[in-house]
Amino acid sequence: MSDMRIDSIGRRDFLGRVGRLSLGAAVAGGLSASPGQAGQEQKNWEPVSERKVRMGIVGYGVCQFGAAFGFQDHPNVEIVAVSDLIADRREGLMKACRCDKSYESLEVLVKDKSIEAVFVATDAPSHARHCIEVMKHGKHVMTAVPATFGSLEDAQKLVETVRQTGLKYQMAETSCFREDCYAMRRVYHAGGFGRIIYSEGEYFHYSATPIPSFNGWRVGSPPLWYPTHSTAYYIGVTGKRYTSVSCRGFDVGLDSNKPGANKYNNPFSDEVALFETTEGGSSRMLMCKGIYGMVIETGRVYGEKGWMEQTKYSGTMKNLPDIARPPLPPGMFAGGHGGSHGPLANEFITAILEDREPMVNVYEALAMTVPGIIAHKSAIKDGETLEIPQYDPPKLA
Numbered sequence: 001m002s003d004m005r006i007d008s009i010g011r012r013d014f015l016g017r018v019g020r021l022s023l024g025a026a027v028a029g030g031l032s033a034s035p036g037q038a039g040q041e042q043k044n045w046e047p048v049s050e051r052k053v054r055m056g057i058v059g060y061g062v063c064q065f066g067a068a069f070g071f072q073d074h075p076n077v078e079i080v081a082v083s084d085l086i087a088d089r090r091e092g093l094m095k096a097c098r099c100d101k102s103y104e105s106l107e108v109l110v111k112d113k114s115i116e117a118v119f120v121a122t123d124a125p126s127h128a129r130h131c132i133e134v135m136k137h138g139k140h141v142m143t144a145v146p147a148t149f150g151s152l153e154d155a156q157k158l159v160e161t162v163r164q165t166g167l168k169y170q171m172a173e174t175s176c177f178r179e180d181c182y183a184m185r186r187v188y189h190a191g192g193f194g195r196i197i198y199s200e201g202e203y204f205h206y207s208a209t210p211i212p213s214f215n216g217w218r219v220g221s222p223p224l225w226y227p228t229h230s231t232a233y234y235i236g237v238t239g240k241r242y243t244s245v246s247c248r249g250f251d252v253g254l255d256s257n258k259p260g261a262n263k264y265n266n267p268f269s270d271e272v273a274l275f276e277t278t279e280g281g282s283s284r285m286l287m288c289k290g291i292y293g294m295v296i297e298t299g300r301v302y303g304e305k306g307w308m309e310q311t312k313y314s315g316t317m318k319n320l321p322d323i324a325r326p327p328l329p330p331g332m333f334a335g336g337h338g339g340s341h342g343p344l345a346n347e348f349i350t351a352i353l354e355d356r357e358p359m360v361n362v363y364e365a366l367a368m369t370v371p372g373i374i375a376h377k378s379a380i381k382d383g384e385t386l387e388i389p390q391y392d393p394p395k396l397a
C-alpha cells in the first residue's frame, strides 16, 4: 500500500549517481559499482502501434488504485467505462480517469462488448473471481496483487481460464518494476549472478490504526497471503520457482489476531518463511505488520558470481546490461511504489499491442502468490516443511 524507504533514492538521484560514475568504473574483480552505466542514458518511448486499447477500470477503494497506474494518460488507451460498487467512489473514478461512462459493478461492465481489457483493482479476495469473469467475457485483464487470496482452488481456476481463453493476464506486482528488482532481473538473465544461493525480500507494513478495506478483508488476514512484494525479489528476478517452505509465525498481540477476531482464524501478525528454490538455493521472504513503525518493500539477491543490494552490483560480470526500466510515453508518470505503476500499465498495454506474454503473466503471478499461502499453512503447523504446488505453462510438443 505505501511506498518503501528505497523510494527516497528517487529516479533522478539514481540517474545522477550513475551518471557520475565513469563507464570503466570497477565492476571487475568483484569490486562494487552501480550497474548499467552503458545503458543509463534516457531512452525515448517509441509507439509500437497507433491503436488504442479500449479499457474498463474497476475499483476505487481505500488506495484509489483504479486510477493510480495512469492508464488514462497512455496514448494507446481509451478508457471506455469505470466501475465501483459504491456510488461516490464510482464518481471519483470517473473524474480521475476523465471518463463519462460508468457501470454499477464489474459484472455489468464486462458485458460491454466495446471493452477489450479491464484493470481489476477491487478487494484482494475477489481478484481471482473478477479476473475469471473478465476473461470469460473475452477481455484481457490486469489485476492488483495478489493473484489469489489464500485459495488454491481459485489459483487452479485462474490458470485454467487463462489457458482456455488465451487472453493476456498480468498481475501488477509493483516490486517487479521497482528500480532495484528490475535491475536484478536484467543482471540475472545476463548471467551476472549465476545461480542464486540466497535471496531475501521484505514487506513490512506497520500501521498504528487498522487499514480500512472492503468488507473488512484486511482485518486479521494471514500476513503471507500477501507475499508478492517480497517473493518478487526471487521469482520476479529469476523466473525460477519455490519447491518447499518452512515458515514461522509471530503474534504481537493485535486485537484482530485474537481468537475469533478474524474470519481467517489467523493468529499471526508476522510471518517469516524460508523457501527452497529450484536452483537449490534458499530464499527468506517475510510479511510483517507487527514491527513498530516499519513500512518497507525491498529485497536482495546473492549468487555464485555476484550479488546486488538496491541497484549496486558486486561481482564478476564486466559488461553489465542496460538496467533502466522501459521508457514511458510522454505525459505518463512513473507513479507510486518506486515508480512502478506507469511501467506496469505500459507493459500490459504493450503486451496486448504486440500480442505477447506480459512480464508478470499468470504463471509468474501464481509462483509469487501461492508459496505464501503454503507458508501460512506451515506457520500454523509450527514450521512443518511443506511442498509447493506448481503452475507451469503447458510444454510445447
Ligand SMILES: NC(=O)c1ccc[n+]([C@@H]2O[C@H](COP(=O)([O-])OP(=O)(O)OC[C@H]3O[C@@H](n4cnc5c(N)ncnc54)[C@H](O)[C@@H]3O)[C@@H](O)[C@H]2O)c1
Binding pocket: 001, 002, 058, 059, 060, 061, 062, 063, 064, 065, 083, 084, 085, 086, 089, 104, 105, 106, 107, 121, 122, 123, 124, 125, 126, 144, 145, 146, 172, 173, 174, 212, 213, 214, 215, 337
Ligand atoms: N503495491 C501494491 O501493489 C498495492 C498497494 C495497495 C493496494 N493493492 C491492492 O489493490 C487492491 C485495491 O486496494 P484497496 O485498498 O483500494 O481495496 P479496498 O478493499 O479499499 O476497495 C476495493 C474496492 O473494490 C470495489 N469492488 C468490489 N467488488 C466490486 C465489483 N464487483 N464491482 C465493482 N467494484 C467492486 C469496492 O466497492 C471497493 O471500493 C487490493 O486488492 C490491494 O491488495 C496493491
